[in-house]
Amino acid sequence: MISPTLARVEAARSCTGCGACAALAPEKFALSLSDDGFHRPRQTAPLDDNEEAAFAAVCPGRGMSQPRAEGEDDPFWGPVVGLWKGAATDPELRRNASSGGALSALLMHLLHTGQVAHVVQTGAGDIPYGNGTVVSRDAASVFEAAGSRYAPSSPVAGIDSHLAKGEPFAFVGKPCDVAALRAMARRDPRIDRLVPYMISFFCAGVPSLKGAEAVLQRMGCRPEDVASFRYRGEGWPGPARAVLKDGSVRTLTYEQSWGDILSKHLQFRCKICPDGTGGAADVVCADAWECDDEGYPLFEEREGVSLVLARTTRGAALVAAAQAADAIEMSTARVADIAAMQPGQLKKKRLALSRLLALRLMLRPVPAFHGYRLGAAARSAGLIANLRSFLGTCRRIAGGRA
Ligand SMILES: Cc1cc2nc3c(=O)[nH]c(=O)nc-3n(C[C@H](O)[C@H](O)[C@H](O)COP(=O)(O)OP(=O)(O)OC[C@H]3O[C@@H](n4cnc5c(N)ncnc54)[C@H](O)[C@@H]3O)c2cc1C
16 A cells, blocks of 8 residues: 555655655665656555654655754744855865865865764766765765765665664755754664764755756767766856766856756755755755856856855854864855845745645645744745745646646
8 A cells, every 4th residue: 555645745746855765664665766857766565554654754745844943043044053154175175066165075074083984975876967875985085976966866765774884974965855864863863873964055956867868968968978977066156067988078057057957857846845955954055156136156157155054053063173174264154145145045935835825725735844934934025925926836736837
């Protein structure tokens, strides 16, 4: 019998592809690539009552909770203990990484100081433009995995095998991956003991693998000819870059690859997500853009700058220690300044409630979101913007486009 939780998530089209289901019951869920290019679970055997309850409690397609804030709880940006702008001090890492390389520099600091034995993160998978979960034990592997990969990833799926090693590790995932792992920690005490740091990044949504194939098509190459692929890096924002098997290189600018193509291939769940900013993480990194109203950089290319947000005191202590060790260079930033760097995330948070209410009104199942201050965020958008967003979502549902 199909799990009621999975049935509901499928009906709501709210699977994030994180892999928490496969982590909870590996013999009963198999993750594979769906026809539309996302990671999706297939149930192969019935769940018992305990498994069903655990699945319902941790699946971010069923619901998510933002943990209680240790410091300020901003209606748009969530729990904030510390906020900085800056970059990795290593210029090569800064150039190789997505923004300023702060996220990778923090991971390297954790490995270097022996606070973790390894890092569970996402790198290139079997398909060069797809993703796989990788275990990094040294700075070279973290360097290799740096950079944003705008394709489906499921880093929670194999978490049990990492926990079974019994050694502390850092986890890097999308906001939904970290929310799932935080929820799993409430049921599995090994997680708080062995995962001292959960690190995330601002996330506008996961594009289908079909998006990457469309990027390759625009580059004028076939998927089977690609030897390696980067979505970003080598500058800020950095181009999408395919190296073909014959050694030739094809590139597209960030605006062409993300703006024209990838952002049009986002999974539905991401469009209604109120947690694009990683509310459950210890530390979250993002682009400290100087950008237009749509969130695109106002410059061609320059040295990357990361926005670094500590959500817990533990996360803030990590940032301070990495700064003291000269792994990152940071200056403090103000919460009021984030909106200008991330207008897309601001809009998404402000309109999340109107979108969710529209889905409810149209009798569509929706995930339950707790602790995200959606009412306060919606009030700040004003009546007209909320009404427009509500009616627009209703229209898209009625027209079969949501
Ligand atoms: C799908 C997606 C959407 C994003 N949307 C936004 C946004 O709206 N606003 C914004 O400011 N930033 C966004 N980012 C993040 C941004 O591109 C940078 O990753 C972030 O600014 C950190 O930069 P950095 O140089 O410090 O990180 P880096 O040092 O480059 O490290 C990046 C880390 O992210 C991990 N990673 C990369 N791709 C994935 C993936 N698909 N799943 C899980 N882990 C992954 C890598 O393993 C690495 O550990 C997005 C990233 C992704 C993957």
